[in-house]
Amino acid sequence: MQVAIDGPAGSGKSSVCKIIAEKYGFTYIDTGAMYRSVAWVSVHFGEDNLVEKISNIDFILEENGKKISIKYDGKIYDLTKEIRTPEISSKVALVASNGEIRKILVKKQQEFAKSGDVIMEGRDITTVVLPYADIKIFLTASPEERAKRRFKEWQSEENKQEYEKVLSEIKKRDEIDSTRKESPLMQAKDAILLDTTGLTLEQVADKIGEMIAEKKEKSKK
Numbered sequence: 001m002q003v004a005i006d007g008p009a010g011s012g013k014s015s016v017c018k019i020i021a022e023k024y025g026f027t028y029i030d031t032g033a034m035y036r037s038v039a040w041v042s043v044h045f046g047e048d049n050l051v052e053k054i055s056n057i058d059f060i061l062e063e064n065g066k067k068i069s070i071k072y073d074g075k076i077y078d079l080t081k082e083i084r085t086p087e088i089s090s091k092v093a094l095v096a097s098n099g100e101i102r103k104i105l106v107k108k109q110q111e112f113a114k115s116g117d118v119i120m121e122g123r124d125i126t127t128v129v130l131p132y133a134d135i136k137i138f139l140t141a142s143p144e145e146r147a148k149r150r151f152k153e154w155q156s157e158e159n160k161q162e163y164e165k166v167l168s169e170i171k172k173r174d175e176i177d178s179t180r181k182e183s184p185l186m187q188a189k190d191a192i193l194l195d196t197t198g199l200t201l202e203q204v205a206d207k208i209g210e211m212i213a214e215k216k217e218k219s220k221k
């Protein structure tokens with residue numbers, strides 16, 4: 001079974017996917033981590049010939065979405081932590097608007113999706129990467145609620161930032177992701193809208209669990 005989830009930053013995609021993956025034994029694929037890794041490469045190895053650099057990279061996804069490494073020029077780099085900084089967050093939407101880079105990543109994501117039951121999340125999964133997925137969800141929440149979630153998440157870390165700054169960064173990234181020419185973030189016609197404002201992670205995971213159970217039941221008939 002394939003479950004595809006799209007939605008803006010802080011809507012709960014990765015947290016919910018981890019719960020579902022664990023509970024139902026799905027492989028979780030975090031495509032945002034792949035775009036973030038591209039941003040990391042552009043920061044650390046330079047923006048020149050970025051498309052060529054990315055076409056020579058192997059993405060290594062381990063521990064079911066909890067770890068990401070890349071193999072570049074014969075060396076392995078564990079990027080799990082490095083790609084979550086405010087610097088990478090502020091750069092990622094720009095590299096993700098490059099159509100040639102998207103083409104390379106979409107192909108790799110479609111390959112990853114061949115591995116049995118998968119739950120994949122990002123911005124173009126329901127529209128471009130897995131348009132024929134069994135379950136398609138557009139996960140969202142108000143920008144203020146999403147900023148509050150991120151703000152809370154960063155309180156105890158070195159990434160600590162003002163709430164207003166987190167909110168404006170989220171709004172800016174939403175704007176770039178939703179208005180870009182290449183595969184913009186949007187709700188696919190046949191995707192289910194799930195507004196998580198005021199819902200706990202468990203409540204959201206339960207709703208998606210019900211969709212999976214229903215799909216499984218239908219496929220038996």
Ligand code: CDP
Nearest residue numbers: 009010031032033035092093096122123124
């Ligand atoms: O976790 P958060 O929602 O903040 O972001 P993410 O899922 O890690 O994605 C980071 C960025 O990568 C997004 O803001 C998009 O610019 C880009 N992205 C994309 O263009 N397409 C995807 N399928 C996934 C991410």
Ligand code: CDP
Nearest residue numbers: 009010011012013014015149153199200201
């Ligand atoms: O992957 P995405 O950017 O869509 O969101 P996330 O990283 O899964 O969620 C951002 C933060 O919001 C995490 O700290 C979650 O625990 C929290 N969250 C929440 O409190 N309630 C929800 N319904 C969803 C997420």
